[in-house]
Amino acid sequence: MTTTAALPWLRLSGPAEILSATPYLLGFHPANSLVVLGLRGTGLRFHVRGDLPDDRDDGEVLAEQYACMFAHHNVDAALLIGYGPAEPTGPFLFATRAAMLRHDIDVPEMLRAHEGRYWSLLCGSAECCPPEGRAYDVQTSTAAVEATVAGMVALPDRDAVVCSLAGPEGSGLAAIQEATDRAGLRLVRLATGRDVVPAVMSAGTAALAEAVARYRADQRLTDDEVAWLTVLLQVLAFRDRAWLRIDRDGRRGRAVHLRLWTDLVRRADPGMVAPAAMLLGYLHWRAGDGLRARVAVDRALDADPDYNGAKLMAEILDRAVPPAELPPLGQSRRRAVRRRKC
Template sequence: MTTATSTTALPRLRLRTPDDILAGTPYLFGFHPSDSLVALGMRGCQLRFHMRDDLPDPAEDLDVLADSYAAMFQRQHVDQVVLIGYGPPGRVEPLLHATTAGMRRRGIVVREMLWAHDGRYRSLVCDSAACCPAEGMPYDVTVSAVAATATLIGMVALPDRAALVDSLAAPTGAALEVAERAARHAQTRLAGSAASPAAGVAALDGALRRTRDGDRLSDEEVAWAAFLVHNLRLRDAAWMRIDRDGEPGLELHERLWSDVLRRCVPAFAAPAAMLVAYAAWRSGNGVRARIALDRALDADPGYRAAKLMGEILDRGLSPQALPPIVRPDPSAAPARRRVARRRRR
């Protein structure tokens, strides 16, 4: 599964050597890659865009795949890339060479090409057996200064992608029973007195304030928030609020809707999951956005907002390529240009 992400919103890590690159990459994606191709795109000396994809099936056409990667990076106007292949050399090296050729055909310079597997790495652009023997050099990301810096500034690298998926997983067992009970209460409340849009917005703002203050929403509050954003006006109000609060508020919105997503009944999760995906994408975390999007489509395969989010991720669009829905609040973040057209559902 391809995941491409703008890097501009992420804290900057200085990745100078192959060891630095291998130590920093897990923090860019939020987990330690395995059986993966990773490409780090640069404009000048700044990391601007990065992508991870599963290693392809042996029958897949590597040249076609490589050209699709190169086209994605060309759209991001990067001029250099670093490629890393995680996995057995027989599967990784042909893909690295094909991707390098694809990048070069589009005028993108490949600065480094690394193979990494089982704690060893080798540069495929180095011909010296002294520094890059065929069996690779040992490396340990846990003792790197880059890893220490990433941890210090609050970045996290989970053991694998499955652990990241688990962090947004639906409730099960006793937690699911609690969520179902709260959902029944919310349904009764909704049937008894339909909430006005103003009351709904006030309830969502209250949940946001509670989350900002570090309070944990009650099960009933989680279920009510999940139900409210099934109303398109309230969903769009929450969606636009993410952009209006700007970059400083992205973590707060993602935290609120992630809590709702993890604790609500799975069948009702699509709007909350889409809001997590949007906030994560805006903050530069394409991996988390993709996982949240999968939750949305699992709940409702026809959900139009999730399909739109999927198109954004599939095209590898960066947040800078798509202006906000509304102008951010000047008190929260620098003003950005207004979108010329309204977003379709």
């Protein structure tokens, strides 16, 4: 399941425009999927994508889960889009609509799209909605133009998004593993005869500041620098400081942090990537990109299934918690301090 926040360029001006905008909202062209767009008033509140169920019984359960999720977020209405052939897409759409209505969520439109054509399943007019469907072209739509201007892309499918955050292979993998071994020895020398955590915090703060400056200048870290930062992030106190730095830099620094942490996730030793991947997942979630948040969190859990930070992010994504409902890390700490003082 993929969840994200609404994007400001979206214009819900009709079925073809909705269908053309959806791949840019998701970051890829969906197939065999249900997409639900939740509306509050006339604006898009948030949206969800999930795979089509294997059978009708699973579909009934999943439909109820979607309805409960959207009811929790107090949406007024939901637009349903099913991507796939008439079976099983149509029955699942109707099951989801029925569940939404049971939760007092209006469904003003319900579309099925397949092989470049769409059908409005709530339209009974053959003149308006012919049995053979209507053609639409994502590439030439107004929504596609607006998305491109906004810097959005729609990759061919979800696998392409996964590949875009994949770890190193071949000679790149061998090089970063050797660099990680050197970083491990460097950490041993740093900590010898000293309290480990203060030593790591000092070294890590300097390394992170250099990394942020480097990516702000559109430069990259060397393999040894990537490995050093990756090794230091294994210490939770420093991982939390990096997390706090992400929130402290806020929206203005988000693009820089996305470049930095994406590069680390792509280049780090796969066995050591969990902290960096979790932080990248957090960044994408804050930016409203639920798909890449999920892919990054999955990378973290693949590296370390027991990594608590990644499990926390997975739960946030599973529950479709929008970023607005959770304050940034630094902000929540400041509020806690103020409460204690009172």
